[in-house]
Amino acid sequence: MSVSHAPPDTSLPPPLPPSLERVVPLGSRRSWSPRWLRRAWGPVLLLVAWQVASATGVLRPDTLGSPGAMAATARDLLADGTLPSAMLVSVRRVAVGLLVGVVAGTGLALVSGLSRLGEDLLDATVQMLRSIPWVGAIPLFIIWLGIGEAPKIALIALGVAFHLYLNVYAGIRGVDPQLVEAGDSLGLGRWGLVRHVVLPGALPGAMTGLRYALATAWLALVFGEQINADDGIGFLMNQAREFLRTDVIVVCLVVYAVLGLVADFIVRSLERLLLQWRPTFTGQ
């Protein structure tokens, strides 16, 4: 490939100097407001709109009460102890279900991710079970496990386990073979490779799985508690439905949302701690 250079054509008038543009330093553009303030904008606006709609009568109280009424209901529920005890029950269900599901899902993923024999024995079965909609298994769980805590925890564990399985498995299989080879050349044994190369490499996938799993866990909790529960947030909601208390229902939904946010925050912190080696794109 050759590049031929034409001599400059001197007969044309000299080109105009290009107009210059200042490159704005990033720092000067960012400092006008702290991030948390900007993040609070959306929710605050939503609340204001809701309050305005309620006050002007667009939103009738028996459809949805005003934010102020909601706050009053929440205060009452907190004061008489119904909400805290219901939350405790629900959180415990999620925690136990999550624990069982995470252990089972990760364990299965390790077996089928690390050994070809394990993959042949397990993977097809898990993939088959995964395609069953787990909500549909609720009647079966009630028949098998009764109506106590067991079917609710089993439901949560089931939903959680598949997310963990898929993501940990994909994480293990996605580990850079060049790094595995490097570890091999450094004299790491099979267990050393798993511990120093494969598992840390699968961690990002595992964390993604954990976040999916959390979302599923709350979903499974809602399903589980809607059916013959005698305590927990779901029970509170069912009870409120009988008495047409939309305010209690909304408070319970808000509690679900807040608990979900808290759980997500925990996982994010965990990610920041465990994946600090990974440079990430943080947006502009």
Added chain:
Amino acid sequence: MATDLHGPVTPSAGTGPAAVRVSGLTRSFGDRAVIDHLELSMGQGEFVALLGRSGCGKSTLLRVLAGLDREIAGEVFVPRRRAVAFQAPRLMPWKRVWRNVLLGLPGRPDRARAEEALREVGLGHRTDAWPATLSGGEAQRASLARALVRAPDLLLLDEPFGALDALTRITAQRLVAELWQRRGCAVLLVTHDVEEALLLADRVLVMDRGMIAYERTVGLERPRDLAGPGFAALRAELLGRLGVEGAVSGARDTPETDGGPPRQPASATPEANGGLIRPTASDTPETADGPRAAPVSA
């Protein structure tokens, strides 16, 4: 680009007990033999450069010597303590630099050992860094420290400077030369850069069609210089052996040191390359153009 290497004179090649002994080595992928009855021996403390076009099997040979590729036939003897530095640094991104250096060492080595090795490659200030925050040259030096901390008797370098920019490469080449002279381990450097091979090695091997097709002892005095006497002639000779046209004339009447069949430049036997891409001048830009590539008459 003058790279001069300081230090004592080369330990003489091939003397003393062998560091590597390979005979009848064959490695096939399917029915294509990438390494075909290869013979090779290296003396202790000898610096050998392995040149060859891409796809000639040189990296496969290095992987065999490293013990990473064992689907082989033939006899291969290598020291128990050997270390590899790959073209990509291959540091575990989830371990800090010093933990990377100590990875795989037996027992519970303490951090001071890693720090010492990192200081030796001029990286003492980055021991606590995450690999993802290192520059290309720093990562490659960390990889070198990881190889050296094992005190290898055989150091295998697989185009370790290939991904570095020209300035960093010069520094890294100097570093390798210094480390080799200090440590006295045998080094096998796989490269496609003729000048790099001539600057560093006691002996240059040219690999082709799965065999050592040509062998040349580099008698140049150290420190070596690209502009030094005899350098240009050697480079022209090796380029000719690698089949780069236009550089052949200088090598024409140089005697071959091995008993292999007389070889024409690759252009004469295109089908003998096993369908590999023939090198063109653009494959080796650092040597194939510019005034230095002009044929040197002996």
